[in-house]
Amino acid sequence: MNVSALLAVNGRKYPDKPALVAGDAELTFAEWNDQASRWAYRLREHGVEPGDRVVLMLPNCPEFAVFYIAVIRCQALVVPINARSTQEEVRYICEHAGAKALIVHEALVHAVNEWIEQGTNLLAIKTGGSQGVWLGTVAWETGEDVLGKLDEFAIDPDAPNLTEDSEVSILYTSGTTGRPKGVLYTHRSLLTVATMMAIELSIQHRSRILQLMPLSHSAPLHLFFISGLMVGATQVMALTFSPELLLSLVQKHRITHFFGAPVAYLLTMKHPEFARYDLSSVEFWMYGGAPLSKEMAAQMEQAYGRDKLACVYGLTEAGPTGTRLLHREHPDKVGSVGNRGVLFAEVEVVDEAGRPVPAGTPGEVRVRGAGSMKAYYNNPEATSEALRDGWLYTGDIGKFDEDGFLWIVDRKKDVMITGGVNVYPKELEQLLERHPAIAEVAVVGLPHPEWGETVTAYVVLVAGADPAHDWLTEVRGFLSGHLADYKLPRQVKVLAQLPRNTSGKVLKHALRDSAAQKEVELT
Template sequence: MNLTWMLEASARSCGEKPALVSDLGSMTYTELLAASKRAAAVLRERGVRPGDRVGVMTYNTPAFAVAAFGIWRAGAALVPVNHKLTAPELAYVARHSKLRVAVVAEELSGRVREGAPEVDVLTTDDTGGGEFDRLVAGAPEWEGVEVGPEAVAQVLYTSGTTGAPKGCLHAHRGLSAVPAYTTAAAGLRREDRFLLAMPIWHASPLNNWFLSMIYLGGTVVLLKEYQPLAFLEAVRRHRVTAFFGAPIAYLAPLKALPAAGVDLSGFDLSSVRLWAYGGASLGAETVRTLEAAYGPDRFCQVYGMSEMGPVGSVLRPHEQLAKAGSIGAGGMPGVDIRVVRDDGADAGAGETGELWLRSGTRMLGYLDDPEATERAFEGDWYRSGDLARVDEDGYLFIVGRIKDVVITGGENVYAPEVEEAILQHPAIRDAAVVGRTHPDWGETVVAVVEADSAVTLEQLRGFLSTRLAKYKIPRDLVVVPSLPRTPSGKVQKHVLREQVRTGP
């Protein structure tokens, strides 16, 4: 299997059906296939050869899809690039992945040329007037090269919460299976019109949802950038049937509507049968809020990691309230999951351990990092680094990352639990908890917070005294203007640990 076959199959079976719909118009499967062949010819003329890596840094526009399938047809590997990266961050990705060529949105091209001047930049814009757009429009169609199933198709970069981002190497064979597993888990259909509003360069929007629609012969509705009201309007206007987003993508409109003087009833969302979410679990109260707004029995949570394609587990609509906060019971179809205790045994009911996953979608390894690859794999298993608790029914609940456990006086303190309690303080708008080495206790708990008004350690400890066991309450408080985050919004705990390392 390789990914070009997926598009070819859908073009044969439903060639005149819209594959892509956006504010820029509609593109059928036949048109997308032809454009991808012309894009492959353009890349060949720019010196791209089988095995090379080509970056794509755009918004959610048809050019991303054309470029991606052109790259695969040319036998090269796609490197999806976060459009929020700064010039120095772009320099790292370009150097580490050895980018030869990059297709870049015109308004982002200056940043790429500053950070990675050695990369040949082909621009695209919304008018079709970018260099890439013009060259593709005038190029001959090229059938491309045949690549083997184990050839690298993607280099997916992790968020870099524990250091420099790692490049996950994914083969055509593995990525070709992701849509089948996702479709089985979420119940996607050929007649779906899937709204892609989360950045397409992210692993889940790209591989779980975009590729699944191409695999099925469905229609992808592209929203260039997520905005709360634009999201609702896109659902209404395009009669969207399915959507995926982080929980905030659903919560943000409920806050934006009153501020705009608009009521949710003004948007007809009745066409949607699936609201998928990921990136964080939802508590029962949040589930009730969202179901009251968007409709009951339509929400589905997916859990996965870039290293796995991403595939993992699923919490289905009828489980949302009964098992609120869970990621589901076991793996989705095609995925096996274990929760492994420190002694190597499987965790039982009420026990906590590291989540291990195995599937044919697993990455080949990390680019140029054999040591990290060796640490991540245990035979066929991928060691996720996530800690999960198993309940009496076999459902899994993520309690944190292994590095998010602070061991103080022999007691395990899970940072997310403490952070959730801290965020209930009215003066604190964001919080992160890390450990600092202590000569007597092993580690001590430190809270790093953003606050709207002055808050002292004594006040915080008093506030938490009725919410947390004494050993979980922070023994030090650091107030900062803002927490360090990756471009995708994840807190960089390794930066915070270094900042608090030399504290009292």
């Protein structure tokens, strides 16, 4: 089995069933399957060969779904990237991946047009009509029907030459610690995590999945897009997220499954008309990317229902696969990420020598299972560091409690060592988020000649708060009694905003860089 064959099979089984819904547009499984084959033919016609890399810069739209399968049917590797990527980010990924083609939504061409117009070896394709050096897909839709000519390029929707060990795609990590790395997957990786999610959270033929989180990210793409494709579910998509869209689409389309970052839920439940929407069709509200604090969990359970909330933990390199927690099963353990590896996965917490540590002791989380990446693309050094002895080392610091539940403490690279003692930034951040005058906070370790690192808190204040206030004294006083003295910040800096990447993750490496600090600090 392979990803292309999933659509081919469902195109025959459910030809008239809606597969993709976006606004007024709707594609049945048969239409999606046929369109993917047509566009695969056109890609081959324009020089995309087996093994080539094709970058997709597309938001959540039917064209993304069609091109995703079309590239795979060319036996090329599909490389989805965030639709909000900058020209510099797109250029880096295209060059690192050695891309043959770049496919961009017509509304996003302006973001990269300057670079493309200067001349590259890339085949530049856009949705809509042709423009300058850009080849438009309108001509593909209105030209000759090529379904009867697929043999010319050996295009078979069932893709019999693609095995589960064949390479299929590359996702680039968010790059919170520097340049993003390309995570290389096989069909086995994708099929494993999609099957896991379908079983763990009851995604079935009758399910209706809402896709508002970017499909360039592994969780929405592999856990829900591929699992929905696998079981023949209907998927509703929109170009971007907003609380209004989430509420209205759930009600209109009787959505059964939605995945989002915790912030998506927190923003949505503040919508002034939240209570008037009918959200009763939802079977699972799933979140990931960050565990919930007790306060956030209580708010979300009241708004969305404890029985329907589920946390999933994993990382891009793992497929993602790892653990999951249902609020209804373990309401007293909310904030943890569960007490077992999900289907097909094992999870351990180990010391620097790779030995499992006892309950209550922090260590690095490692994951083992068929859903993990094959390698970092074109980066053997990073691959050998992450994949060891059959395990994927996540870079997350976690600990099991006495009941066997896993709690994520921090990222290994973010852990500060001050005076020879480990300090975990997340511990401070979660406490400081409770301060009524602090809207956002990031804690990092800055170099110190004697202590190694000094604990530094960067804070964004709520509207009306005085940036000239003595925030170091304020913060240390607020934390006193909650944390040991050596963990308290020695510096507090007020920022207008925290530096973030296109995925919304805080760029702590930028905060550690003195030049970047000067750029973001308020004067």
